[in-house]
Amino acid sequence: xxxxxxxxxSLPVTLGQPASISCRSSQSLVYSxxxxxxxxxQQRPGxxxxxxxxxxxxxxSGVPDRFSGSGSGTDFTLKISRVEAEDVAAYxxxxxxxxxxxxxxxxxxxxx
Amino acid sequence: QLQLQExxxxxxxxxxxxxxxxxxxxxxxxxxxYYWGWIRQPPGKGLDxxxxxxxxxxxxxxxxxxxxxxxxxxxxxxxxxxxxxSVTAADTAVYYCASSRLFWGAFDIWGQGTMVTVxx
Numbered sequence: 151x152x153x154x155x156x157x158x159x160s161l162p163v164t165l166g167q168p169a170s171i172s173c174r175s176s177q178s179l180v181y182s183x184x185x186x187x188x189x190x191x192q193q194r195p196g197x198x199x200x201x202x203x204x205x206x207x208x209x210x211s212g213v214p215d216r217f218s219g220s221g222s223g224t225d226f227t228l229k230i231s232r233v234e235a236e237d238v239a240a241y242x243x244x245x246x247x248x249x250x251x252x253x254x255x256x257x258x259x260x261x262x
Numbered sequence: 263q264l265q266l267q268e269x270x271x272x273x274x275x276x277x278x279x280x281x282x283x284x285x286x287x288x289x290x291x292x293x294x295x296y297y298w299g300w301i302r303q304p305p306g307k308g309l310d311x312x313x314x315x316x317x318x319x320x321x322x323x324x325x326x327x328x329x330x331x332x333x334x335x336x337x338x339x340x341x342x343x344x345x346x347x348s349v350t351a352a353d354t355a356v357y358y359c360a361s362s363r364l365f366w367g368a369f370d371i372w373g374q375g376t377m378v379t380v381x382x
Binding site: 151187189191193198199200201204210240242244245246249250251252253254255256 | 301308309310311314322323324325358365366367368369370372373374375
């Protein structure tokens with residue numbers, strides 16, 4: 151199975167400041183078609199997960215442009231350019247290049 | 263816009279079978295563009311994929327659960343279902359159903375989740 155490792159586990163951030171979450175896979179997520187199938191999800195307290203980013207860097211409809219995804223191969227990053235109060239949540243990366251589908255352990259973003 | 267809603271017992275006894283249904287509205291479960299999945303989240307922990315199914319019955323499973331999981335689709339009711347046999351306390355979790363457009367693991371739309379506790 152592909153192991154997805156996120157860091158940090160917890161990320162205290164000052165409002166208005168940037169935040170960055172790392173996600174590393176135990177093997178390359180490049181599929182045979184040349185695409186890389188990696189999602190980022192946001193899960194606010196008490197809510198279902200919501201997809202923010204798919205295929206590494208494509209933002210879902212309605213997702214604020216302060217969220218961006220980047221990376222390639224085995225190293226990926228989710229960035230929030232300026233953290234707002236509503237961004238307090240757990241964030242998960244997930245790969246769907248290989249079976250079985252696997253999630254990272256999650257990163258909790260909190261306000262300092 | 264698709265909407266998903268999980269339903270089923272909130273309490274299951276050890277060694278019994280957990281059965282959940284996900285009702286799909288706002289679209290047809292028979293659409294060839296979608297795949298249907300189940301993900302669970304133990305209390306205070308992260309997300310764990312259980313398995314996914316296409317409307318024509320092709321399935322893929324988490325290898326650690328494969329021997330205990332059955333997935334099915336009921337096109338007449340626009341629903342898909344999960345059965346997890348021989349449950350233990352370790353299966354206590356919030357169970358989510360999710361839809362994936364075009365790609366098995368897209369998970370672009372999620373249900374609200376349902377808490378299932380395994381206890382005697």
